[in-house]
Amino acid sequence: MTDVSLPPFAATFLAGGGRDLDTTRMELPALAAGAHVRLVDAGGEELGLAIADPENARLRVLAVPTDNLLKIDGTLLALRVERALAWRKQLGLVAADQAYRLLHGAGDGLPGFSCDVLGKAAVIWVYGEGLRGLGRQLADAVIGFAQLSGAVVKLRARGGADAVEQEVVGKVDDRYIAHEHGAGYEIHALTGLNTGLFTDMREHRRGLPRFSAGKRVLNLFSYTGALGLACARGGAAAVTNVDTSAGVHAWAQGNFARAGFTGDAWRFETGDAIRFLARAQRDKERYDLVVIDPPTFSTARGSPWVLDRDYPNLIAQAAAVVPEAGMLWLAANTHELGSLTKLALKGLRNANRTGAIVEQGGLPPEYPTVVAQPHDRYLQVCAIRLS
Numbered sequence: 001m002t003d004v005s006l007p008p009f010a011a012t013f014l015a016g017g018g019r020d021l022d023t024t025r026m027e028l029p030a031l032a033a034g035a036h037v038r039l040v041d042a043g044g045e046e047l048g049l050a051i052a053d054p055e056n057a058r059l060r061v062l063a064v065p066t067d068n069l070l071k072i073d074g075t076l077l078a079l080r081v082e083r084a085l086a087w088r089k090q091l092g093l094v095a096a097d098q099a100y101r102l103l104h105g106a107g108d109g110l111p112g113f114s115c116d117v118l119g120k121a122a123v124i125w126v127y128g129e130g131l132r133g134l135g136r137q138l139a140d141a142v143i144g145f146a147q148l149s150g151a152v153v154k155l156r157a158r159g160g161a162d163a164v165e166q167e168v169v170g171k172v173d174d175r176y177i178a179h180e181h182g183a184g185y186e187i188h189a190l191t192g193l194n195t196g197l198f199t200d201m202r203e204h205r206r207g208l209p210r211f212s213a214g215k216r217v218l219n220l221f222s223y224t225g226a227l228g229l230a231c232a233r234g235g236a237a238a239v240t241n242v243d244t245s246a247g248v249h250a251w252a253q254g255n256f257a258r259a260g261f262t263g264d265a266w267r268f269e270t271g272d273a274i275r276f277l278a279r280a281q282r283d284k285e286r287y288d289l290v291v292i293d294p295p296t297f298s299t300a301r302g303s304p305w306v307l308d309r310d311y312p313n314l315i316a317q318a319a320a321v322v323p324e325a326g327m328l329w330l331a332a333n334t335h336e337l338g339s340l341t342k343l344a345l346k347g348l349r350n351a352n353r354t355g356a357i358v359e360q361g362g363l364p365p366e367y368p369t370v371v372a373q374p375h376d377r378y379l380q381v382c383a384i385r386l387s
Contacts, residue, residue, distance in 0.1 A: 018372035019106035021059040033130030053128040060112040081141040099178040107368030119178030122151040139169040203364040209234020215288035220273040225252025240267040277317040293331040315347025340380040359383040
């Protein structure tokens with residue numbers, strides 16, 4: 001284990017609860033990816049134990065002296081999983097075939113890792129080559145404590161590339177059903193990034209029925225239809241789901257049908273959201289609630305979509321098909337965005353509309369983040385009643 005002396009600012013960050021140390025601001029010895037590091041202050045006093053993650057220019061701090069742990073090993077991982085599971089049990093999330101986040105990075109003492117339990121199996125995300133060696137051990141701990149059939153360990157490249165390397169531990173079926181709030185969702189745990197259900201929207205899927213009862217709903221960037229299905233289950237009169245992929249529409253239709261929603265009221269339109277809105281405005285279509293959960297970045301339209309640049313115009317187009325007292329429900333999934341409400345204001349001004357914010361939200365309680373790392377709270381949700 002290599003000793004690394006931290007400069008004062010890094011030691012202060014660590015003492016304040018920070019767990020992802022930015023190495024671009026420090027002069028460090030050359031550290032191989034995955035090297036185990038003992039962090040010390042200028043006087044040689046131990047401050048913590050970390051894994052070197054040069055791919056992301058980070059030292060991932062996995063233990064501090066109060067943990068009373070001598071090394072980073074299976075024992076440490078088991079303690080982290082056991083504690084994390086206890087919190088999810090307190091939240092009432094742990095039951096057979098349920099979907100929830102079990103591990104969320106630094107907030108659960110495992111910076112550089114996350115884990116979603118999706119029914120009978122888990123998906124473990126490893127966010128750097130240097131952490132790969134711990135991924136298998138973490139899978140064993142998750143399977144044991146959460147009593148699962150297996151787990152998929154996925155190494156996600158820097159920058160969020162679609163391609164992932166993965167290893168299966170135990171038994172994981174190609175397709176199976178996981179449940180949330182009484183609805184069953186088809187899970188594809190073995191297929192890259194698109195497993196079928198984003199657990200960070202769990203609380204918002206619970207809350208959408210308050211706005212959707214009796215309403216005509218438009219669900220843009222609908223993916224496997226989870227937000228649209230939440231509206232349908234909340235009593236929506238009709239839901240139109242729009243996505244560029246016919247494949248995910250087939251997936252979404254299965255989720256709707258499994259919940260008992262078949263027929264003409266539940267539409268699945270394959271195409272670009274912006275073009276759909278342009279046609280809807282031309283044809284004078286009206287939707288009481290427009291749900292927008294766009295990607296942060298995409299080239300699906302043939303030209304790059306960038307959230308902070310393009311979102312206001314999309315909001316303006318959506319507002320054009322919403323009658324007075326109708327609603328926009330907006331989401332954004334990046335800590336780099338700044339304020340979603342400011343983008344919403346810009347979009348409404350472009351549409352010559354005004355509105356009142358009726359709800360704002362973010363990550364659910366099984367997504368803990370340390371106070372010292374506010375950028376980890378990436379999700380923003382804003383519901384606006386238009387006038």
